[in-house]
Amino acid sequence: MPKSRIIGSDFPQRDLLPKITGRARYAEDFRADGMLFAKLLLSPVPRGRVRRLDTSAALAMDGVYAVVTADDFPSVDPPGEAVLTNEPVYQGQPIAAVAAVDETTAAEAVERLRLDMERLPFALDPLDSLRPNGPNARDEGNVYGDEGIETLKWTSNDMAAVEQGRRPEGVEGTVEWSFGDLDDAFARADLVIEEPIVHQSQTHHPMEPRSSMAYWRNGKVHLHVSTQSTQRTQQALAGWLGMDEEDVVVVSEYTGGGFGSKIRGTITDVIPAALARQAGRPVMMRVTRDEETYFGRARTGLSGWVKFGFRADGRILAIDLFLIQDNGPFGRAGDFNSAGTTSSLAYQPEAMRLQALPVLTNTPPRSAQRAPGGMQAIAMLEPVVDKAARQLNVDRLDVRLINAPTHRSPVGPNRSEVTSAYVREALELGRELFDWDRKKELSGQVNGTKATGVGVALSPYVGGSSGVDGLLVIRPDGKLYVHQGIGNLGTHSVFDTAMVAAEVLGMPWEETEIVSGDTSRHLPRSTVQAGSQTTHAHTRANHAAAMDAKRKIQELAAGDLGGAPDDYEVADGRVFRRGSPATGLSFAGIAERAMELGGRYDGHELAEDLHSDTVRSARALAGQGLMGVARDNYSHDGSTYSFVVGFCLVEVDRETGVVDLKEYLPVTDCGTVLNPRSLAAQIHGGGLQGISVALFEKWAFDSQWGVNSNKRFYTAKPVSILDVPVAMDYGAVDLPDPETPVGAKGIGEPPIGAGAAAVACAIADALGGIYLTRTPLTPDKILNAIEGRSPAYGPLQTHV
């Protein structure tokens, strides 16, 4: 698709006016008549069993309307997560909820719930659970194996090796994949380097806590929630309530950040629905910051060992990766696998083995967090690559160039091929923009107490899926209505992907309305708004729907004005005969004509390959104008990945261990650039989140009580405006991906690994080659390393 009017331009952000005037309504901003307020009873212990829960005193209080417990929701087989539970597996897990006239009364009623609970042993650190006689996080066991949860303990000899910083001989993962001849590749390596790595788990901390509000009307529940994906959340919430999808209306017009923690809402979103059903009144549940940290999800921690085999010129021949996954208490997270596939793509080894051991812990539930797995791998492995480059005397940019993936490079154990990879172009663009060749001369330079370091890091991640549906209507008012089932969490993709439909139909952007944010507005089957899928999937789906509409418009014009459909073009809200612009029809007229003719023109007849969700919505919209509706059947041969190269310059204070980030420059290959400013926002913001993980955000629980000690902003320390460079630039290769009609790939995920790894590499550079392969690199750790003191934590200890 050639760039023309809208694509690639800084067009006005569609939803900015409501956001900056206070008119934008997030979940907690809705009000309903007679609305009650809910408060939760949370588990005080990280693992226990409710022996008895007496709700009578609470229910007897004036002003209390409803109490719900685990019995009020569908039961869930372990290790699944129930809405409320009698067998909590992390501290802060909801046990019961009360609805009352106000929060004070609800909180008092929660105090009057009589809870008799048995404490059970718990595991916080995966390594502790692997020790001989170490605690299991669940009755079923402590690790995920082939057949589900089982019990696995290492021997005291194994543990002794771990303490000495070595990988114990003979320990194996419960999951394994490999490709190539690993022994041969290591045998041919000129340098073999092995390092322990620790990437902590870490809370998402979106600014908006996941408050929700519910009311019932005519047998349907209306839920105002904070979710990343509107259309796909409907199914999730219905499932947690044990209801039919058709009976759940999800409203989520604005979402105050998610980063993977609100992909399809959260299980706690449905608590007000059950309370409202019992009370017969609307219920608002305001989630506090503490609660947000308890049940608002977290990134999966990965620790273990990596062994690289390098050729003398810096080419990576072999990778052997062993990952212990801090899985949290529920289902198996896929981070270890993405860590493996991302590494296989970034470094293009001839041979590689991944072994992984997902270990259950009694810590908050995990979910994807921005580049799940890939980010942890890149943040830990890039400094090891630098260490090797230093030993081999190869420039750090050159070592990335020599290993860089290119078009159709293989990825993962299946050796599928990437659709495009302009990594070399991105590295060379960054070399120029950052002035790498000059700045690397500053490496290790000391000025007073401060040492300068520069770093470069490459972060790939999956950049798109395909196969969803597009749905749009041109109504008799002459406007184009693009129905979008994806959410609005600030990435702007709900608007950016709709502009493809406007572009194909020659529709002015001002005459294009986006219909989204409420499942009663008839939304097509969409992707979950996660994993950088949206831009790719929905530029395709909207392209397909717009092409369907365009064809119908051309047919209608030819029918009325003569000639063949292909004689007609669309532009400026009109269809007209090529070479004779006066012969034509307005889109308003076309919409009326479509409604007269009916059939496939106005959505009464639909293609058979549409998803049933789309069919439901299209039927509801039929007869209201000219409908474009289609499944994305475009070719998608290969795996779609996007890339960010991060460049940064830091000053490390050798007396305090404090890192001052002076410069950060991300350069991306994300295919065709749709909207430069929303792209800059993604790659800067994601980069800073990575830097936040690498430098500040701690994961530490009290070992005696299993209580989170970093549950608020002032202890968790997400990056602030004073921690970042005062101005930042960026670069984009801006070349189209050949396997998608618009050429655009998703770019939510890759920026975070680039930021984290670039800063870790720059710190090592400033310290003259002290490589710290763990997060976060807080001043105490840096200072210990500078002074050559042994660290105050064990090699693979995660709660530091």
Added chain:
Amino acid sequence: MKILEVVNAGRTVSRRSFIKGVIAAGATASATSYLFRGPASAFAAPPAHGAVERLMSLNVNGQQRRVDVLPHETLAMTLRYKLGLPGTKLGCDRAECGACTVLLDGTVHYACSILTHQVRGREVLTIEGLEAPDGTLHPVQEAVVDEAGFQCAFCAPGFIMAMVGMLNQNPNPTREEAARALSGNLCRCGDYNKILNSAMRAVEYTQQRV
């Protein structure tokens, strides 16, 4: 990370002064400050702590508003739940994130950490009051539009109020000074670059309008 106890644009934030205010108001300072007793409490049992609502007059966005307020009620809750002004957001309810930033007599304050009774007689300005009645945007809002500031924008009302407060104190800040003035606000999307672009453009627009 340097957000706690910072002095920025004339704002001194401390949990201690908030608790002092709570005590002065005769309310009970609770560890769980994130509680709200709404207007519906007429239906409820007599309040446990002897707290009763008192009618007071507030100057909000240039209007005199009459509202029943509890002794321990924070300004954020009064604005959001009793005056129909939910533009002021609550991200932490404890002076950590700045999403609830409003202006009191032109100076920035966290609305989660000041009691409504403490703002009697003062001019309260929230995000809803920035736009002129005819829809003309405040120069800061216009600057944000032109720079496409913010992503999820949950923090936007707080940042924008902090920018207005900054310009009241210092009409001509450098980019570094702007960063310092806005350091009482968190943006988890990490959109600080565009936020500072917006702040600097706001400086320009404000000077043009004078």
